[in-house]
Amino acid sequence: MSQLNAIRTRVRGVPRTAGRSIVLSFASLAGSLTLFVWAVLSIACVPLGIGLITTPYVLNLTRRHALRRRLLAATWCGVRVPVPYRPFPGDLRTGVVGQVERTSLMLKDPATWRDLRWLMVDMTAGYLLVTLAAALLIYPVEGFVLAAGLWRVFTDDRYWYGFVPVDSQATGLAAAALGVAILAIGLLASEPLLRVHFLLTRAMLAPSQEEELVRRIDRLTETRHEAVDTAASELRRIERDLHDGAQARLVAMGMNLGVVEALIEKDPAQAKKLLAMARESSAEALTELRDLVRGIHPPVLAERGLGDAVRALALRLPVEAEVLVELGGRADAAVESAAYFAVSESLTNVVKHSGADRVQVDVRHVRGALRVCVTDNGSGGAKVGGGSGLSGIERRLGTFDGVMAVSSPAGGPTMVTMEIPCELS
Known part of the structure; x- marks a missing residue:
C-alpha cells in the first residue's frame, strides 16, 4: 500500500x-x-x-x-x-x-x-x-x-x-x-x-575547505570583537540601571530609616509615614532588581528551558501570539540565552515597527541546528541595518556561528529565520 x-x-x-x-x-x-x-x-x-x-x-x-x-x-x-x-x-x-x-x-x-x-x-x-x-x-x-x-x-x-x-x-x-x-x-x-x-x-x-576555514576564522574573529563590545555595553547598561534605579531607591530608603530613627519617639505618626514610604521603596527596588535579573538571564529560561521561556515572552505581548515548540532536549545554556534574547528582540520589533496584530514563533531543532522562525502579518519592509534591531540580532547569533535570514516584502508578511548550530542534550 x-x-x-x-x-x-x-x-x-x-x-x-x-x-x-x-x-x-x-x-x-x-x-x-x-x-x-x-x-x-x-x-x-x-x-x-x-x-x-x-x-x-x-x-x-x-x-x-x-x-x-x-x-x-x-x-x-x-x-x-x-x-x-x-x-x-x-x-x-x-x-x-x-x-x-x-x-x-x-x-x-x-x-x-x-x-x-x-x-x-x-x-x-x-x-x-x-x-x-x-x-x-x-x-x-x-x-x-x-x-x-x-x-x-x-x-x-x-x-x-x-x-x-x-x-x-x-x-x-x-x-x-x-x-x-x-x-x-x-x-x-x-x-x-x-x-x-x-x-x-x-x-x-561552494568554497574549498581551506577557503571556508579562512572565512570562518575571519568571521569568528569579527564576532569575538563584537561579543566583547556587546558584553562591555551590557555591563555599562547594568551599572547604569543599578545606579539610577535600585541603588537610588535603596539610598532614599536608608535616609528615610535614619529620619524614622530620629522621630520614633518625638513624632510616632510621622515615623509611621516614613516607614510606609520605606516599605514602598523597598518593594519597588526589589521589582527593579527582579526585572534587571530577568534581563540578564530569565529564571524561567534556566529552570524550564527555551520553549517555556518563549511562551512566557508571548504571554506578555499586546498582540495575539502563537508559539510552536518541537525540541527533543535542551541546548547549551549560552545557546539558549542567545536564542531567547534574539526572539525577544524580534518580538519587540514586531510590536514597535510592524503594525501586526498576530505573530507566530516556531522553535525546533532541524539538521543539527536550533531554528527559530518569527512570522508576523504586519506591513513588512524590515531589513537588516534599518534601525529595527535586526543588526544586533545578527551580531548576537554570529557569536555562535549562527545565521539570520529576513523575508519582508512590502505589505508583509515578515519572516525572520534564525539558526544556531548546536546539539540537544
Missing part, C-alpha cells in the same frame, strides 16, 4: 518536476551562457577602461543569478549552497572612483571566479542534466499521442518514435509501450537528476 502511495505521489509530481526542469534548462542555457559572455567581455575590457565601469554591474547580475540558483537548490531539493561573497567596506566611495574600487574588490574575491567557473559548467553539464530530466517526463506524451492513431498527422508514410517505426495502429501501441517505459524511467530518475544538478552547483559555487 505504501509503495502504491509513493507511485501516486510521483505521478502527481510529474508536471511539477517537468516544469522545474524546463525552467532550469532555460536558466542554464540562456541565462548562464549570456552572463558568461557578458562577464568575459567586460573583464577583457578592463585594461581599456570600459570594463572598470561595466564589470561591477555584470558581476552583480551574475551573483544574483547564482543566488537564485542557491535558493532553488534549497527549496526544491534541500541542497544548501553557502554564500561566501566578501562584503564591501562601509567607506566605499561613489562615482567613477567607487566603480573602480568595486571592480578591484570583486575581481579579488575568489567567489567571483567560482561564479564564472559555475556558469561554464551550468550551461553545459548542468543544462544536459535538467534537459534529460524534462525529456524523460515529456517525451512519453508523444508515444501516447501516436497510440491514439494520430501518427497520420505527422506523416503519411512512417514516423519514428525512438527506435519504433510507427505506420499502423499496432506500431502505435508499441510506441505507447515505449512511452510507458520511458515515463517509468523518468519517474525514477527525474528528481535524482535535479538533485545531481544542484549538487553540481554546490560543487562549483
